[in-house]
Amino acid sequence: MQIPQNLAPCLRDNLNPAFLAEKHGILEYLNPEYLSGDNDKYRKLYDRLAPLYDFGERWIGFLKYGNTVAKMRREMMQLLEWQNGAKVLYVSIGTGKDFNYIPANVDAKSLQLVGADISLGMLRRAQKVWSRKLELSLVHCAAEDLPFADNYFDIVFHVGGINFFSDKARAIAEMLRVAKPGTRLMIADETQDFIESQYQKNALTKKAYADAQFDLAEIENAIPDSTRERQTHFLWDNRFYAMTFRKA
Ligand SMILES: C[S@@+](CC[C@H](N)C(=O)[O-])C[C@H]1O[C@@H](n2cnc3c(N)ncnc32)[C@H](O)[C@@H]1O
Numbered sequence: 001m002q003i004p005q006n007l008a009p010c011l012r013d014n015l016n017p018a019f020l021a022e023k024h025g026i027l028e029y030l031n032p033e034y035l036s037g038d039n040d041k042y043r044k045l046y047d048r049l050a051p052l053y054d055f056g057e058r059w060i061g062f063l064k065y066g067n068t069v070a071k072m073r074r075e076m077m078q079l080l081e082w083q084n085g086a087k088v089l090y091v092s093i094g095t096g097k098d099f100n101y102i103p104a105n106v107d108a109k110s111l112q113l114v115g116a117d118i119s120l121g122m123l124r125r126a127q128k129v130w131s132r133k134l135e136l137s138l139v140h141c142a143a144e145d146l147p148f149a150d151n152y153f154d155i156v157f158h159v160g161g162i163n164f165f166s167d168k169a170r171a172i173a174e175m176l177r178v179a180k181p182g183t184r185l186m187i188a189d190e191t192q193d194f195i196e197s198q199y200q201k202n203a204l205t206k207k208a209y210a211d212a213q214f215d216l217a218e219i220e221n222a223i224p225d226s227t228r229e230r231q232t233h234f235l236w237d238n239r240f241y242a243m244t245f246r247k248a
Pocket residue numbers: 039042043046091092093094095096097098116117118119122141142143144158159160161164165166
């Protein structure tokens with residue numbers, strides 16, 4: 001199997017060859033241990049939603065919330081420490097909406113961006129939207145088993161999936177492992193209020209989220225004590241949280 005040239009330097013050298021493949025220019029590293037339970041459920045949901053996802057935020061989201069979603073995404077991106085030329089990992093990239101909100105004082109084209117997601121459908125949308133505009137490589141994998149090398153990325157962040165990952169603590173440990181020492185990481189997702197008022201009522205998502213409950217403290221407690229400057233920010237009138245922390 002041919003590893004795409006721009007991804008070769010960021011991969012770890014102990015990858016299991018049985019999990020590796022390549023589809024449509026997207027590297028696949030799928031460990032079956034993390035493809036069951038909630039991961040399987042949300043992977044299938046997002047594969048189905050992928051063609052509608054950007055339309056939903058742009059039109060339905062805009063009609064309901066005006067430009068407040070864009071404002072929240074911009075605020076989240078400002079919690080990261082951007083610098084030109086940075087190596088950036090976005091875990092659960094989805095369609096890559098947040099790339100619209102990279103701060104204007106950063107040359108987005110200078111960034112070496114890597115996006116990981118468990119849904120191939122979402123990755124293919126990200127590829128379609130961004131591949132000619134940015135230096136972006138995509139990897140189809142679970143957040144719980146990232147194929148990347150230790151201490152590689154200058155910026156590591158996640159938006160919008162961790163509440164229902166099969167193994168949240170493992171995903172956080174993986175994000176920390178691949179970040180360089182000193183990196184400020186961010187993990188952001190919806191609050192329980194928003195899940196109840198939006199996802200459990202929306203026709204497209206209500207079945208999958210019917211019994212969905214998560215505990216914010218569980219995620220806060222999964223951030224290891226070895227990290228510094230741990231903070232939980234609440235955005236968009238408490239509909240979203242963003243946890244930031246620095247790798248020692
Ligand atoms: C609500 S979408 C958010 C997408 C994007 N981050 C955004 O803010 O628009 C949730 C994303 O998490 C991904 N996801 C869910 N479980 C995952 C896992 N265990 N590992 C990696 N990605 C996962 C889904 O495939 C989906 O793309």
